[in-house]
Amino acid sequence: MVDATEHDLVPEHTLVDEEDLEAVLDEYDIDRTDLPKIKRRDPAIRDLDAEPGDVVRIERDSRTTDRAIVYRLVIE
Template identity: 85%
Template sequence: MVDATEHELVPEHHLVEEERLEEILDEYNIDRTDLPKIKRLDPALRDVDAEAGDVIRIERDSRTTDTAIVYRLVIE
């Protein structure tokens, strides 16, 4: 069986600390629920101890900016 978290096309996923999350939400002038969603059981979150309501920071390779950072709200 293939481990999805080890695949080269799966970007880094990290749990966002609450203090940092407030700064991010203020910067973009959004609420937590305005973020795109990711399911708690998504294979990419296997190594991340995330629960519903947490926010995940995803670092992707980007042709234009080298690294693109996106955020996702964890849902059931």
């Protein structure tokens, strides 16, 4: 079976701690629930043991900015 987290096309996913998350939410003046969603069973975050309500930081390559960082709220 292929491990999705090791695939070249899957960007790096990490859990965001509460302190860093508050800084991001304050910077953009949004609530946690305003973030795009990602399902808890998504293969890319399976090894993170993420629970609903956690936030995942995704770093991917970008043609225009070298690295693009996006945040997703984990849902059931």
